[in-house]
Amino acid sequence: MPLDDDMAYESATNLAAAVRGREVSPVEIVDHFLDRIEQRDPSLNAFVFLAADEARQAATRAEKAVTDGEELGPLHGVPTALKDLFDFHPGWPSTFGGIPALRGNIAEHHCTYAERMKAAGAIVLGKTNSPVMGFRGTCDNPLFGPTRNPFDTDRNSGGSSGGSAAAVADGLLPLAEGTDGGGSIRIPASWCGVVGYKASFGRVPFVSRPNAFTGVSPFLFEGVLGRSVADVALGASVLTGYDPRDPFALDETVDYVGACATPERSLAGKRIAYSPDFGMYPVDPKVATVTAQAAAAFRDAGAVVDEIAMTMPYGQQELAELWCRMMAGVEVIELFKAQGIDLLTDHADDLPAEYRSYVEANYRASAVEVLRDQQMRTGVYDAIQGVFGDYDLLLTPTLACLPVPNADDGNTAGPTHINGVEVNPLIGWCMTYPINYSGHPAVSVPAGMAEGDLPVGLQIIGRRYDDPGVIAGAAALEQLRPWRHTYARCAARTL
Numbered sequence: 185m186p187l188d189d190d191m192a193y194e195s196a197t198n199l200a201a202a203v204r205g206r207e208v209s210p211v212e213i214v215d216h217f218l219d220r221i222e223q224r225d226p227s228l229n230a231f232v233f234l235a236a237d238e239a240r241q242a243a244t245r246a247e248k249a250v251t252d253g254e255e256l257g258p259l260h261g262v263p264t265a266l267k268d269l270f271d272f273h274p275g276w277p278s279t280f281g282g283i284p285a286l287r288g289n290i291a292e293h294h295c296t297y298a299e300r301m302k303a304a305g306a307i308v309l310g311k312t313n314s315p316v317m318g319f320r321g322t323c324d325n326p327l328f329g330p331t332r333n334p335f336d337t338d339r340n341s342g343g344s345s346g347g348s349a350a351a352v353a354d355g356l357l358p359l360a361e362g363t364d365g366g367g368s369i370r371i372p373a374s375w376c377g378v379v380g381y382k383a384s385f386g387r388v389p390f391v392s393r394p395n396a397f398t399g400v401s402p403f404l405f406e407g408v409l410g411r412s413v414a415d416v417a418l419g420a421s422v423l424t425g426y427d428p429r430d431p432f433a434l435d436e437t438v439d440y441v442g443a444c445a446t447p448e449r450s451l452a453g454k455r456i457a458y459s460p461d462f463g464m465y466p467v468d469p470k471v472a473t474v475t476a477q478a479a480a481a482f483r484d485a486g487a488v489v490d491e492i493a494m495t496m497p498y499g500q501q502e503l504a505e506l507w508c509r510m511m512a513g514v515e516v517i518e519l520f521k522a523q524g525i526d527l528l529t530d531h532a533d534d535l536p537a538e539y540r541s542y543v544e545a546n547y548r549a550s551a552v553e554v555l556r557d558q559q560m561r562t563g564v565y566d567a568i569q570g571v572f573g574d575y576d577l578l579l580t581p582t583l584a585c586l587p588v589p590n591a592d593d594g595n596t597a598g599p600t601h602i603n604g605v606e607v608n609p610l611i612g613w614c615m616t617y618p619i620n621y622s623g624h625p626a627v628s629v630p631a632g633m634a635e636g637d638l639p640v641g642l643q644i645i646g647r648r649y650d651d652p653g654v655i656a657g658a659a660a661l662e663q664l665r666p667w668r669h670t671y672a673r674c675a676a677r678t679l
Contacts, residue, residue, distance in 0.1 A: 197415055203250060227679045229313060230348070243341055259418070260306075274293060276290070282328045303422075306422075319369055320611065330596050333350065335670075348409050350372070362408065365404065367611075370627070375587040379627065379658065385403045388408060389426070402620035437495060438651050447656045450656040454576045456488065462529050478579075492571070497560075498569065518545060580615050582646070583613060586635065
């Protein structure tokens with residue numbers, strides 16, 4: 185299969201096939217993307233750490249494996265990157281989202297993404313930007329500053345996996361890691377016009393020590409961002425699978441790639457619900473228009489699409505506050521304190537004031553208050569689960585607003601009001617975190633453009649464990665309303 189002349193926007197699927205067919209070498213691929221990062225990333229700020237020498241050495245080994253006729257993994261020679269948050273590679277810095285006090289913190293082990301991607305033959309180039317502790321839907325921090333959106337560099341990329349999404353949209357990588365505790369894969373996917381997939385809880389192992397149960401409140405996920413559904417499906421197939429270190433890991437095989445094969449045929453006769461607001465969010469009319477048009481396109485694949493009125497048991501401000509309480513856990517603070525780094529006492533100025541206030545409140549919270557929060561979460565689960573009694577998929581806007589301008593103080597946040605309604609600027613405009621309460625599979629796919637040049641995402645949610653159905657829905661929309669041409673704007677941006 186012919187490759188693009190400069191490889192920048194070539195798919196991971198095609199790159200891996202070209203390596204196996206000896207049409208291109210891993211060394212050529214890695215050199216190409218490292219050169220592109222050097223040229224373009226200074227105007228984007230997607231990467232916070234680049235292991236160029238290490239990547240070139242890995243590429244040399246990968247090339248030798250090809251010439252020696254060794255068995256090759258599904259992503260052999262394909263570049264990728266980790267996110268700088270709860271994501272680790274031995275010997276690499278881990279600042280937990282740009283905390284200055286942790287600039288010298290070095291990881292000693294692999295996270296699931298690094299471990300499984302390397303086992304599949306992928307070459308990890310470095311780490312991408314994210315906000316402090318992932319505690320907001322934008323990408324900015326006091327150590328590295330904001331990641332700029334490749335569609336409009338005055339605006340933010342979204343978070344918390346904002347560096348990864350921006351790098352993929354700008355052709356710096358074909359695939360990159362995202363993690364998701366409230367939408368952190370899907371949020372930047374929406375604003376950067378790429379595909380971001382969060383599998384059902386348990387599909388991708390979440391390995392954590394000393395507390396193996398840390399990723400459940402809300403559900404935390406590792407996943408992948410790419411420009412095509414097929415690439416994301418390939419990445420998900422690499423990440424999925426049992427790991428005995430995770431007490432919730434599912435021992436099942438999922439054919440993500442096969443779900444992309446005939447997506448329109450697989451949607452014929454399916455019942456799809458479209459909720460324009462999840463029953464509680466104020467949504468920018470420009471976003472609402474684009475996502476409604478994308479949802480209607482599923483009728484062209486033979487599906488029945490109904491707009492539904494959902495009812496949530498709590499308002500959007502209450503549920504956003506619930507997310508902030510759950511995500512501002514004290515566990516990470518205590519782990520660093522045990523290592524002699526007291527972030528709250530000795531490095532308080534390194535932490536955003538909003539994050540500090542929720543952490544301090546959690547130190548005072550009672551067991552009864554924590555129980556009540558889980559009861560609130562249960563109400564959200566029941567509301568979402570209730571939709572799937574009648575429908576196969578649920579569609580919503582991914583976000584309630586368009587990308588926001590970057591701040592100059594390391595503390596970019598989202599809007600405080602939408603359509604005159606007050607929202608929490610950290611997460612209240614993100615129509616993603618309810619799915620972290622529930623654990624359903626969800627993907628954000630490009631729905632179209634607003635104001636001519638700003639991406640808008642459509643969120644596709646499936647029944648628990650119906651990951652193939654979600655991937656098939658995303659692939660069908662890509663066939664019906666292709667988005668590959670939109671990256672021409674990123675490619676042509678001024679450096």
